[in-house]
Structure formats: structure tokens, C-alpha cells
Amino acid sequence: MTRRILAMLALVALCGGVSPGGTRCAWGMEKVTFRHQDHSLQVEGKVLAEDRQGGVLLLGRDGRMWTIGADELLQRETTPEPFIPFSKEELGKRLLAELGPGFQLYSTKHYLICYNTSDAFARWTGAMFERLYRAFHTFWKRKRFQLHEPEFPLVALVFADRASFERYAREALGDAVKEVIGFYNQRTNRMVLVDLTGVAPQRRRYMTSREIRRLLSRPGAERTVATVIHEATHQIAYNTGLQRRFSDVPVWVSEGLAMYFEVPDLKSSRGWRGLGKVNPVRARGFLQYFPKRPPDSLVQLMKDDKRFRDPQQMHHAYDEAWAWYFFLMKTRPQQMVQYHQLLAQKPVLRWDTPQKRLEEFTGIFGPLPPLEKAFFRFLKSLR
Ligand SMILES: [Zn+2]
Numbered sequence: 417m418t419r420r421i422l423a424m425l426a427l428v429a430l431c432g433g434v435s436p437g438g439t440r441c442a443w444g445m446e447k448v449t450f451r452h453q454d455h456s457l458q459v460e461g462k463v464l465a466e467d468r469q470g471g472v473l474l475l476g477r478d479g480r481m482w483t484i485g486a487d488e489l490l491q492r493e494t495t496p497e498p499f500i501p502f503s504k505e506e507l508g509k510r511l512l513a514e515l516g517p518g519f520q521l522y523s524t525k526h527y528l529i530c531y532n533t534s535d536a537f538a539r540w541t542g543a544m545f546e547r548l549y550r551a552f553h554t555f556w557k558r559k560r561f562q563l564h565e566p567e568f569p570l571v572a573l574v575f576a577d578r579a580s581f582e583r584y585a586r587e588a589l590g591d592a593v594k595e596v597i598g599f600y601n602q603r604t605n606r607m608v609l610v611d612l613t614g615v616a617p618q619r620r621r622y623m624t625s626r627e628i629r630r631l632l633s634r635p636g637a638e639r640t641v642a643t644v645i646h647e648a649t650h651q652i653a654y655n656t657g658l659q660r661r662f663s664d665v666p667v668w669v670s671e672g673l674a675m676y677f678e679v680p681d682l683k684s685s686r687g688w689r690g691l692g693k694v695n696p697v698r699a700r701g702f703l704q705y706f707p708k709r710p711p712d713s714l715v716q717l718m719k720d721d722k723r724f725r726d727p728q729q730m731h732h733a734y735d736e737a738w739a740w741y742f743f744l745m746k747t748r749p750q751q752m753v754q755y756h757q758l759l760a761q762k763p764v765l766r767w768d769t770p771q772k773r774l775e776e777f778t779g780i781f782g783p784l785p786p787l788e789k790a791f792f793r794f795l796k797s798l799r
Contacts, residue, residue: 445499448474449491450484462499463492464662465765473662473765477502478510479568479605479655481662504528504569511571515584528569533576533611534620540628541574541609544641545648551691552652552677559753563656570651572607576617581610597640600647600654602661607651612640638680639697646678663762666773667721669755671734672741695742699798701735706795714740714788718777719770743794748781755780 449458461476469486476482479501502510508521511530522529524542526549531538549570556563575581585593585608588601598609613631615623632641653659653673675698679690710716713736716723723733745752758776762768768776774784781787 445477445495445497446474447491447493447495448472448482448484448489449493450482451488451490456490460495475499478507479571481603481605501568507569507571511573515573523569526566526570527572529572529574531574531576532580533574534623536623536625536628537611537613537620538574540625540632541572543625544645545570545572545607548645548648548677549652552649553656555691556658559749561658561753561756563658566655568605568655570607570655571605572609572648575608575610576620578610581608584608598644598647600650602650602654605651605655605661607644607648609644609647612637612644641680642678642697645680646674649674649677658756658760660760660762660764662764663759664767665759665762666718667724668717668733668737668740669759671724672737675734675738676741676745692745694798695738698735698738701731702739703795703798705732705735709736714784714791715774719774739795739798740791743791744781747790747794751780 444462445460446463447458447460448463449456451457459474459476459482461474461482463472464475464481465473467486470489471486472482472484472489472492474482474484477500504523508523508528508530511528512519512521515530515532518532519530520532520535520538522531522535522538522542524546527542527545529538529542531541553563573584575584582593585596585599588603588608589596589599597612598607600607611620613620613623613628615631631637650670653670654661658673659665659670675695677691679693679695709732717733717736717740723729724737726733755777758780778784
């Protein structure tokens, strides 16, 4: 969450009780002109929230969110048209214009992939994302949580090499870009990743999808692929009504969910067998942390998101979030669906107090001590 968003805590959501997509009310469209990096920019979209000073949260027709402070806002103009997202064709044109020469488009049912690497890698990416998308939908459908189709085409930018990836991603990530191979950006709603094959560009041109699949199914590549799946899970969750962008979903839930899905299954071309299995890396991490863990570890994990922001605690927080989410999903699936339903309705830019968070959780799952005891018993099955 950026500083700018946190500075806009006073924003008032304009569309509170809406469908889980959060963006499906009958809105008029506005043309908003504002200052952006020393020039002025006009964006068509709908204003989701505004603060008392006149700052706004604007959702553009490409799915991008803009937080515009009152001091940056130059003009707001209502249009007679309703808000309609860009079509895939229109969005594709804009992406090509933005990214410049060397980029091409590859489109699948839900995704629009803009890439400057090999066609085969773009196809591999599209196929994997679609497979994940299907597995995700089926998973929630079986649990009777009805997701909706994405309102916007799901954009993925795939860069041929680290240099071009870092040039693009630096604006969003700063120096952290060096440690990242792919990420989902809540603000732009895009997946951004680098070609994972690591093969020289001359050879890459002749690679087939099959070779790529073989290369990335090797044990050494598994974590790399898991990272991309993890990030792509976030994108799907935020675009199908499970979560709403810029709303207060506890980090342990959104990360627990992404880690539940991240275990890759690259051998089969259709199914997704990794789903719902123990995530070996996270399980190992959590079991190592377990003896050192303070007694109020879960309360700290759930009441706010501080542990995820503290570099000293971050890794343990992720591992614990996986274990806790996994335990709850396996042993209390109905309550988990109920909890997700509650979180899906969270309004944009309103942050709950730690107490409210805990109360909402225990309101559905019951008091924490007995649940924690059951959790400890469950952990034995992970050893
Ligand atoms: Zn994540």
C-alpha cells in the first residue's frame, strides 16, 4: 500500500453495498484531468471514492486505479455515457502504444498478454494463466462462492530480459525490483513478469511450447514458477469478486490464498493437481518457526498487517499465514467461505481497527483458544 493511499484514509466510498466486483453499479463516466509527473493527464473513468478536500479514487477504463490528491486535480467533467471498460482491441492498441516498438499482443479467453519475448513463451504464459483461472473458478464454485467474470481483460506484460523488465517495473517497486521476477500491481491491475526460461535470445526464437514446459517443470524451476502463479492468483482474486482492490482484506488472508494456489503443477496440461496440497516450502518454514513463536503470534498476524511489513518478521508471517489459511480451509471450509464473503464486501479505502478485524474473525470461527489447539493438532499432519 503506498503512502499516497494511506494519506487518503478520509476518502468516502461512493459505492458501498455493491456486487462483489465492487465496480458494477450504473455509473456515469467522468473525464478527470490531473497533474501526473510534471504533466497533465486526462483519464476517463468512474470515481469510486472522494475525500473532503476533493481528492478522488478513479477507476480508468483500462482497469487502472488512480489516487488523485485535491492538489493534483485540475478538472472533473461528467460525460453522458455510462462507464464501459475498454474492449480487448482498444486496450491492446493502448498497450502497444505505451510499451513501444518490439512488443506484440497475444490474447486468450481472459488474458491480454503484451510481450517482447518469444511467441512460445507468451503462449506458455497464457495457457498457464488460463489453467490457473479455471482451477480457481472451479475451486470456489464447488465451495458455492459464485465468482464473476473479470470486468477488464486481464493484462500481463512479459519482458524478454531483466533490463527491460527492470526499466518498466522500477516505478512500482523501486530498488526491490532486483529481487523480483514477476508481480501483480493492484494499482495498474497488471501482471508483470520476465521470461523465465533464461535462454539466450537467439535460441529463444526457435523454442517450442513443449520445450518451455519441459524446462520449467524441472525441480529447480519450481519456485520461480510458483512466484508467478502466486502473483497471478492475486490478480484473479481481485478481478472475479473474491476481493476488492484498495479495500481492507487482511494480508494473512490474501497471502494465505495466493500460497494455497501457488504450488505448480506443470506436468499436466489441463488439471491443477497442486491445488489444496501441502505447500512444502511454506510448511517447512513454518515448522522451523514454530518453536520460537510467541504465544500471541496468531493475534499479531490477524489484528493488523504489521508483521508482513517488518523485514525481520516478514518470512515467518508468510509461512504462518499459509499454515493458518491452509488449516482453516481444510478443516472449516464453510466458515472460510463465509469469511471470504464478508471480506469481499469491504468498501474501498476504509480500514478496520485491529479489534474489529478480530471480532469479525471470531464472529464466524468462534473463540481463538480452542481453534488454536485444533491448529496445533493439525500441524502434526504436516511433519
Ligand atoms: Zn502475495
